[in-house]
Amino acid sequence: MKNAFITFWGCRGSIATPGRSTERYGGNTSCICLKYDNAYYIFDAGTGIRGLGVELMDFVEDHYDGEPIELNIFLSHTHWDHIQGLPFFQPAYDSRFKLNIYGSENQDEMLEKTLSGQMNSVYFPVPMSQLNADLNVHVDLHAIDIHGVKISSTDQDHPGGSTAFKTILDKDRTFVYATDNELDLQFNSDGTPKNKMGQRYFNFISAVDYLIADGQYTDEEYLDKVGWGHTSLSLIHKVAYAAGVKNLVIYHHDPMHTDSILEDLSHKYMQQYESLTPAMQVIWAREGLTIPLRS
């Protein structure tokens, strides 16, 4: 079986939160990278993607053999915390890389126009035309197959829309990346679906090995944030457990959640779900963590 690793480069939701109180879980916004058999599958391009870019530049200096290094970037949506790192992603400026960017069209704007918009001189000094990598934007998300890795998607409930991606590496290993999704509008409080979108999500995540999921709000916080497009912590645990998820990774941490708050929350839910039969492992995503993807 080929090695597969997921690295968390940014786990924070909404806005980057550097500082002493967030050192442990990290302050960079959404970005993870799956490395599988020398291919890269990157999910979201928040500020965390800058660090990944630095590592890839080190890699290319040592390993470039004349063939472009392919980076496949999947964007859940184009809110700032999911695209803001792209102008600072060094491989985008380097012709030794090929960037395939996958994402849904926004209701109002073409994906390519949205990405170039944040590099308008009003916001950023370098225009998109100076990106020297071979850059391709794909908006057709049906039946993606990259070197045998199959990636499917489903729509989520988030203001402006967002997309969840399921990656099937081989018959034994699957993972879903599903952030910025308000499950509280799609599920009953016991974790059962209450509408078609909820049922579709439930089927999408059923029995996956790893679910990387939005867990931005505590149950109490959610009450004041209905309609903001994020999920309450108790509910994502109930839904994941009911769907037979083996490993739940809580992701997209709220910017107000300091390390000590996240530590308390993680202990509470880990103890609760890892003591059940069957157990569901709960991992609280933190920047700088690489986990092996196992079935």
Add this chain to the structure above:
Amino acid sequence: MTDVNHLEGDVRTLAISRSSVMRGMKKRRVSFLDIKRVNEQVQTYKLQETDVIIGRTSDNPIQLSFPNISRHHSKISFSNDSYLIEDLESTNGTFVNGISIAKCVLHPNDVIEIGETHIFYYEREELIS
């Protein structure tokens, strides 16, 4: 003995500049591992900026001679001002805070588990001249 009442009215104590206080003093963060096994005394290991391999055989700077430890099990390296632990494709895995990891940037109070050995990571600030 110092007379506190006299010092309160002494403006010279306010005239000490920051540069004179800090002159010749630099701070450096130093990292340590406390290695703990059941019924054994804690061993403390001070990390340097060179790689440290943990494993079963005697060529490892940190040797854990137990059957469930691989010959070269884990590596701790220094990068970007941080220490990083990496599993060296060991048979039984490297765990940080109970999670099986391939790599992980270490933070104070992280608990590394290798076989039945617990290793506590912590940092201190030291003044160097």
